Amino acid sequence: MLTVKEAFGVAQEWVRHLYAESELKHLRLEEVELSDDERYWNITLGWAEPAIRENAFATTLSSGARVLPRVYKRLEVDVETGAVKSMTDPGGCLMPISGFLPGDEEARNERYRRMPISEKLECIAELNRLEDERRRADIRVRYGSLSEREMRLRLAAPRLGRELMKKAFGWDPDEKGW
DSSP states (O other): OOOHHHHHHHHHHHHHHHSOGGGOEEEEEEEEEEOTTSSEEEEEEEEEOHHHHHTTOSEEOTTSOEEOOEEEEEEEEETTTOOEEEEEOTTOOBOOOTTTSTTOHHHHHHHHHHSOHHHHHHHHHHHHHHHHHHHHHHHHHHHOSOOHHHHHHHHHHHHHOHHHHHHHHSOOHHHHOO
């Protein structure tokens, strides 16, 4: 059986393989729990969100210390084999991990099959929210501080296309920038 320290090492190595090193600032162990059936270590890792860190979303305390919002991922590590079986966010939405763990696709697919439709829809909504956050951060890097209207227009342009943006909003992404 893997020790907690070994399971943490497996989870940390797996996350470092999945994400670029530059995205994993201040990576740390947040929480550890042995599953009820004692088959998995549930390892929660956290790190400072790079888009937030780079784009000044972080709040500043009166002391001048910066509070960096964190990303949390819970990894399920098999206590016998050390294989990472899944990665979830704290809300429980199963994140896709195909291509990284050969042989584990069937277990992941079975988990998706058993997931109630309401949870699947929650996962889709969460992934869309995360993509919007990522796109907002990208837009801020490219264009700096924007009004909320301009941010929404820039978010909508790739989805709606140039012609609809011009007709509906009088805004041409070819002139303003995508």
